[in-house]
Amino acid sequence: MSHFSPTAAVSYFFNYFLMKGVLVTIGLTVAAVVGGLILGMGIALLRMSSNPVLAGAARFYIWFFRGTPLLIQLVVIYSGLPQLGIKFSVITCALVGLILNEAAYLAEIVRSGFMAVSVGQREAAWALSLSPWVTFRRVTLPQAFRLMIPPLGNSINSLLKATSLASVISVEELMRRSDMLMQEHFQILEVYAAATAYYLILTSVWDAVQRRLEKHFGRSSAAKTRRVAASPPVAQASVEARA
């Protein structure tokens, strides 16, 4: 077989077995994002806490999970932990690994988002005697979230592709199923062309979602972003003068 067969590639693309792998990839990504965001938010809050023990623990967590390869984390959870008598199903192993890893990155994104909201916003909320919950929910979170979307989008894009590492611990997601097809038919380029197309489609769909999110959360601040970012109120006034 010395040539590339487009028909074979197309047929792999519509292969039911491969499509189910795509669904597993999507499932892993969504679950890891949701789990990672919840855990990451908690870690970010600890990291910002004034309690040095909590902040230190959060810092250690982030340092550890960002400082080691996801591949090692997955293998340790899947093959290493059973040695200590801790056993999970394959899918659980993959999810635990992906969530723990993703949370470390998202925690830093969440933290940077909150830190970028000016102190003045919190002071205004205090002065209005808003409760801590209302201040968080209505004042700081929406502003922080808007700032988090671009790095969040980046991280989720990485995560989507990183789920392919779960193939190593035999999770039958897109990558693993491509391998299986390839070993069966030896049409290496054709199979991986189909897989590549799926990854590109998934990341493109996510790009589109991210753009819509940015637009949605930026709508109120299209004019303002420039000014608040440029901060000196003198600049604000001059914008007005020109208008």
Place this chain on the structure above:
Amino acid sequence: MSERSMARAEGATVQPQLREVPAVRMEAVYKHYGDFTALNEVDLKVAKGEKIVVCGPSGSGKSTLIRCINHIEKHDEGLIYVNGTELDRQRKNIDTVRRDTGMVFQSFNLFPHMTVLENCILAPMTVNGMSEAEAKDLAMHFLTKVRIPDQAEKFPGQLSGGQQQRVAIARALCMRPKIMLFDEPTSALDPEMVKEVLETMKKLAEEGMTMLCVTHEMGFAREVADRIVFMNEGRVVEQAAPEEFFENPKSERARAFLDQIIH
């Protein structure tokens, strides 16, 4: 209640205008930032309805002083009473004081992701439990008062600095505060917008609001203030009625300060 009866009991010995619970009472207040002493044994008493202008060179503690009154800065030592409530770090008291006071900041600090109207109704609804309709009526009342009812649906970023600051005043008034604190409300504005904000503040003063303003606007101070509080290096150096302060400042430091700003 007890505050009031205590004041009454002392009635024979204190001056008559102080028989009422003062709006603000500070006694030997200290505030430190590391080695820097921002407030150094500050005593201040503000009667209800009184208009105070706090001035002084930069770094003299003016902003810290008024920011301690609603506990945005926490004083280290001394006593602060606002409308008879002691700021003693009890959550309940801090909340009471913050409900009694409104604050206007140099940099406006409007919530940029909310419309003008949303900025104004957030606290009345979530803190005072008003219905949306009631809160909107209230907000429109105060937006009309600061003369920008037509901007209610706009976002702060679409307004000029002067308009934003007037929204900030309306937002504070929506909580029906008894005392208004102004922290250099016009310092961040272009000169042509200073006037509209000062006019709004004057109107508020005419209505009898108790006001403490940190400002460099000496024209405003002359016209509106009942008393000028001059600060330097964290201390209240001089307190006097505007005529007296401007014509005949007692301290060397105040004279030097006035020479510099009045040319």
